[in-house]
Amino acid sequence: MATIPRTTPSIRSLNLLLRTAPRFAQTQYRRHTTASASGAKSSVNPEEVSHFNALASTWWDPHGSSRLLHLMNPLRHDFIRTCHASQPTPVAKEGLRYLDIGCGGGIFAESAARLGSVKSVTAVDPSPEVLAVAKAHARQDPGLAAKLTYLNVSVEGLPAPKGLQDQYDVLSLFEVIEHITHPAQFLDACTPFVKPGGWIIMSTIARTWTSWVTTKLVAEDIAGIVPRGTHDWEKYINEDELRGHFLKERGWNSPRVMGVVYVPGLGWKEISGSEKLGNYFFGIRKDE
Amino acid sequence: MKPIARSIRTRQLGGYVCHSCTRNLRRSRRGYATTSQPSTLEIYDVVCVGGGPAGLSLLAALRANPITSPLKVALIESQSLDPTRKFSLPSTQYSNRCSSLTPKSVGFLQDIGAWEHVKRERVCGYKGMRVWDGVSGASIDFSPEIGGAATEGGVVAYMNENLNLTRALLGRLDELGGVEVLEGEKVTGIGFGNDTSTADLSSWPVVKTSGGRELAARLLVGADGGNSPVRTFAGIDSRGWDYGRVGVVATLQMEGEGWGCEEGKIAYQRFLPTGPVACLPLPGKFCTLVWSTTPDLAAKLKALSAEDFVSMVNAAFRLSVTDLKYLHDLPSGQEEEVSWRENHTPFEREHVPMKVVGVQEGSIASFPLKLRHADSYIGQRVALVGDAAHTVHPLAGQGLNQGQGDVESLANTIAYSVEHGMDIGVRMNLERYESERYAQNNMLMGVVDKLHKLYATENQLVVGVRSLGLRAVNSLDSVKGFFMRQASGRGEKFL
Helix, strand or coil: CCCCCCCCHHHHHHHHHHHCCHHHCCCCCCCCCCCCCCCCCCCCCHHHHHHHHHHHHHCCCCCCCCHHHHHHHHHHHHHHHHHHHCCCCCCCCCCEEEEEECCCCCHHHHHHHHCCCEEEEEEECCCHHHHHHHHHHHCCCCCCCCCEEEECCCHHHCCCCCCHHHCEEEEEEECCHHHCCCHHHHHHHHHHHEEEEEEEEEEEECCCHHHHHHHHHHHHHHCCCCCCCCCCHHHCCCHHHHHHHHHCCCCEEEEEEEEEEEECCCEEEECCCHHHCCEEEEEEEECC | CCCCCCCCCHHHCCCCCCHHHHHHHHHHHHCCCCCCCCCCEEEEEEEEECCCHHHHHHHHHHHHCCCCCCCCEEEEECCCCHHHHCCCCCCCCCCCCEEEECHHHHHHHHHCCCHHHCCHHHCEEEEEEEEEECCCCCEEEECCCCCCCCCCCCCCEEEEEHHHHHHHHHHHHHHHCCEEEEECCCEEEEEECCECCCCECCCCEEEEECCCCEEEEEEEEECCCCCCHHHHHCCCCEEEEEEEEEEEEEEEEECCCCCCCCCCEEEEEEEECCEEEEEEECCCCEEEEEEEECHHHHHHHHHCCHHHHHHHHHHHHHCCHHHHHHHHHCCCCHHHHHHHHHCCCCCCHHHCCCCEEEECCCCCEEEEEEEEEECCCEECCEEECHHHCEECCHHHCCHHHHHHHHHHHHHHHHHHHHHCCCCCCCHHHHHHHHHHHHHHHHHHHHHHHHHHHHHCCCCHHHHHHHHHHHHHHHCCHHHHHHHHHHHCCCCCCCC
């Protein structure tokens, strides 16, 4: 695992984040033996896992707490298309391989597997209950079986790619990074899985007073759209922190960002500049 | 996992599985089949029940769009489609079932490549509408100069035989290919699939046909008319009422091509207390009649000789309501009676349709008028379009256009889902279709219904107020322009 250069401002911010998250200042070892035989240090936070285990049954309820994620999902594909369209060389029209980390109930993983351009999707999540829901749901679409593989494992538990054939065109981290205790190490652990010229695509929430109001106060406490404890505001990461992390001699280029806002009655809307306020997508391309 | 097991069934294979794989598996399964024909479940992305204008347009739209063309689609139609494919009449004969197509509907048909298959010489664009009150005589004239409603060439709407449209849609589908057409096969039942060891199809509708086939549908589309079996399967109620009226249709021949036809033909509609009577232009000297009236009077009209029927049509646009009541009660001899009364009734010759001189043999028919609106257009893996979703009074000529609007919206919704990897059948992913169409259709149906009720009275007060309103609107070009744009499908959107 790459060492963290403690001098960069962005990583200082990440470390600051971790210091201000005493609730999760516990050992970060994997608790699922199914994940890996290596016993490697995991990015997975056990409290987060148990929280999402409890949420599992409502994952595919269109009127449940995951409704906002269902509504956001098309934008994820739109953002990936924008990233692909920005490449100097056009992206392949078929045969793409996706790795979805923290797939949850499989909202994105299923949708990616349905795309004609996608050859296979590997989707991983450390929560066994959530993954069971994902697998059960995928059986309702007989077209998915041949393209979609779920693994109950963390990124550290995946076998290291031996070559290009084991790497992925798109590695996605949707609403994941804000649940990770050591995000910098986690992102470095993801790097080997991305093909040269491939993308890490993620979405998360900026750590601002507005996001505290919308995701903690309104969504969890007042409106109760999502269960209490879903978000840990101190772990939110800002776009410039991510940008700084990847661009610090790690072999990444062409960062892209798209801020999105949920407008009741209209759904998720792209709003330029809103990445500074709340939810945003971030994409970055691995050097070829 | 070893796929070729004793229990393998094609139901485990999805719409996105390549066809040759499905075929191979099915072939391998035949080895285990007993002497009776095995009922093999076939999996489709879209199964459309009903091969009318709505169903055929939907399939053509899905096949014509490169985003949705990989979908595996099937059509189930209980009748043979051959009479439609072979539809051909000389230029002196027209089918009695005609519909008005708005420029918006025509634009959609052009987009999906169907309009060029329509026999254009049998279509009549009209440039004006004249509508008047049969009791007070108050009238309103719409012409394309007002309001900018019209397309290039100033057409407000196109009159077209329904068969000309369905024939064109079938031609377009033949050209596109890729639709599994089950014609002459009735739907004998709709149920749900099973949860087997490899796939859970318990949320998938499975349609059984009289031909012994079983089709599992990712999305089952009900384009199956007013008594939609698909709607019944989905448990969606349809509410409304019967008007106690029937629409009498006929293909008529006039003495000329119509007043001012050099500048564009005119559609005429007169509101009588029994219902509106409309004369809608077809090419040449022909026009199509839609006369909404009571079942009793319709039966009397249909029993008349051709000459007397023609006279009654002329009378309906010219004579007073009192005269009409008298004429309806005559068992025969209307021809003579009408020609005498016309001489004693003042009307402006060019404000009513040209005199009708003949009715095409066998073209007089009637159908009951009603209003129906389904409680919802969507369910889990179900969508309703056209008459399965709504039936409207024909007085505004919007029935077919509403169906085309549904189809355009549903096809766009499906394309959006495919583009974003969403399951096209899941109710949440169909919500966009319903939200685009339901309120809009409901508003239009409400307006049409109120118009019918407003004019179905001879109450002096109501007649006075409605005539005042009509005359006021007639003098206000901006208001007329608004109505014109609404009628042509290019109106402002409220919802």
